[in-house]
Amino acid sequence: MAEINTGGGGGKHDGGKVRSKKVSTRVDMTPMVDLGFLLITFFILATTLSKPSSMTYNAPDKTKTEETEPLKASNVMTIFLGDNNKVYYIFGKAANEDPEVKTVGYGYELRKAIQDNTRKVSADKFVAVIKPTKKSNYKNLVDMLDEMAITKTQRLAVVDELTDSEKVLLKDKVKLEI
Numbered sequence: 001m002a003e004i005n006t007g008g009g010g011g012k013h014d015g016g017k018v019r020s021k022k023v024s025t026r027v028d029m030t031p032m033v034d035l036g037f038l039l040i041t042f043f044i045l046a047t048t049l050s051k052p053s054s055m056t057y058n059a060p061d062k063t064k065t066e067e068t069e070p071l072k073a074s075n076v077m078t079i080f081l082g083d084n085n086k087v088y089y090i091f092g093k094a095a096n097e098d099p100e101v102k103t104v105g106y107g108y109e110l111r112k113a114i115q116d117n118t119r120k121v122s123a124d125k126f127v128a129v130i131k132p133t134k135k136s137n138y139k140n141l142v143d144m145l146d147e148m149a150i151t152k153t154q155r156l157a158v159v160d161e162l163t164d165s166e167k168v169l170l171k172d173k174v175k176l177e178i
Contacts, residue, residue: 081133
């Protein structure tokens, strides 16, 4: 508890002068420290710890084969992940049909390209095929999957192999060494 120590002085001294009594104060801080630790403990226990956030990615089982209808190239946006955080894409044509290769960066440009191409066909028919190149990194793939989640693209495929015509296309039009 806080206590006040008083002591010394008082009474008449030399020459009959009256001196005021000197009071020394001392405050005991122990209860305040206890209260501080109780508050810290309370807030640590009462706070919810942040849970790590992760994206779910459902991949089909490779052992099961199902017959599906072939995709029309007019509904497919093929996205190539390149170096220096660049994204190259073609839409509506296969790589062997000499398509126009467009280059965008991650973020707003990529999101706008995905949304524009989704509007060209119905959203349930739109398919995004993501193809990382050897020049891309893991962060590029994660950023691409984030964009797919943001744009609510339902049908997508991640393919790790480039066809020969895609390699030629990227080498000739984009000058990307593969």
